[in-house]
Amino acid sequence: xxxxxxxxxxxxxxxxxxxxxxxxxxxxxxxxxxxxxxxxxxxxxxxxxxxxxxxxxxxxxxxxxxxxxxxxxxxxxxxxxxxxxxxxxxxxxxxxxxxxxxxxxxxxxxxxxxx
Amino acid sequence: xxxxxxxxxxxxxxxxxxxxxxxxxxxxxxxxxxxxxxxxxxxxxxxxxxxxxxxxxxxxxxxxxxxxxxxxxxxxxxxxxxxxxxxxxxxxxxxxxxxxxxxxxxxxxxxxxxx
Numbered sequence: 001x002x003x004x005x006x007x008x009x010x011x012x013x014x015x016x017x018x019x020x021x022x023x024x025x026x027x028x029x030x031x032x033x034x035x036x037x038x039x040x041x042x043x044x045x046x047x048x049x050x051x052x053x054x055x056x057x058x059x060x061x062x063x064x065x066x067x068x069x070x071x072x073x074x075x076x077x078x079x080x081x082x083x084x085x086x087x088x089x090x091x092x093x094x095x096x097x098x099x100x101x102x103x104x105x106x107x108x109x110x111x112x113x114x115x
Numbered sequence: 116x117x118x119x120x121x122x123x124x125x126x127x128x129x130x131x132x133x134x135x136x137x138x139x140x141x142x143x144x145x146x147x148x149x150x151x152x153x154x155x156x157x158x159x160x161x162x163x164x165x166x167x168x169x170x171x172x173x174x175x176x177x178x179x180x181x182x183x184x185x186x187x188x189x190x191x192x193x194x195x196x197x198x199x200x201x202x203x204x205x206x207x208x209x210x211x212x213x214x215x216x217x218x219x220x221x222x223x224x225x226x227x228x229x230x
Contacts, residue, residue, distance in 0.1 A: 043205055049218050102173065107155060
């Protein structure tokens, strides 16, 4: 059974620092991997989606990479800002769910960027 | 454009009471999802609907029923609430007809406490 892990559970960094969030999954056979942001009391906002055939995706200060063979994805945030403070979740879509996008979620990393 | 709207935002129930959580999307999406989010466990899929009139169980369907009467709305019903169903419930939708690689869009959640 696919399991998704995000370590650390919480992270505090000073403003301006470049940082990396980690996501690990136990079964390398995935259809895609998605990174989300969740603000307190809010739903999830999609950040980046990486297809299984891709190595990385970029959007502004965010860069997500995917290494299926090692079962890992990283979300790189450049020049962090207090507004980046949120919980970041990754989710994978197993191959059998390619039509339904039934995600399997990690438990998230709670990021706090200190001004 | 409201996206995904969930009602109510907060609810307190007594054990054994019933209630229906409402979800509506205005993006003409085909697929809709219900998740629950519990501390330390990430989001888990309760039910999924690929289209109007069709539903499919997710990872944790026991104690819940759903209804997809039209394309816009997907409701989640607790027939006899139990304390173990205390959670934050999220509705999501995805996929316009003919679109691919589209992420799920989430509502802001319903915070449900069962005493």
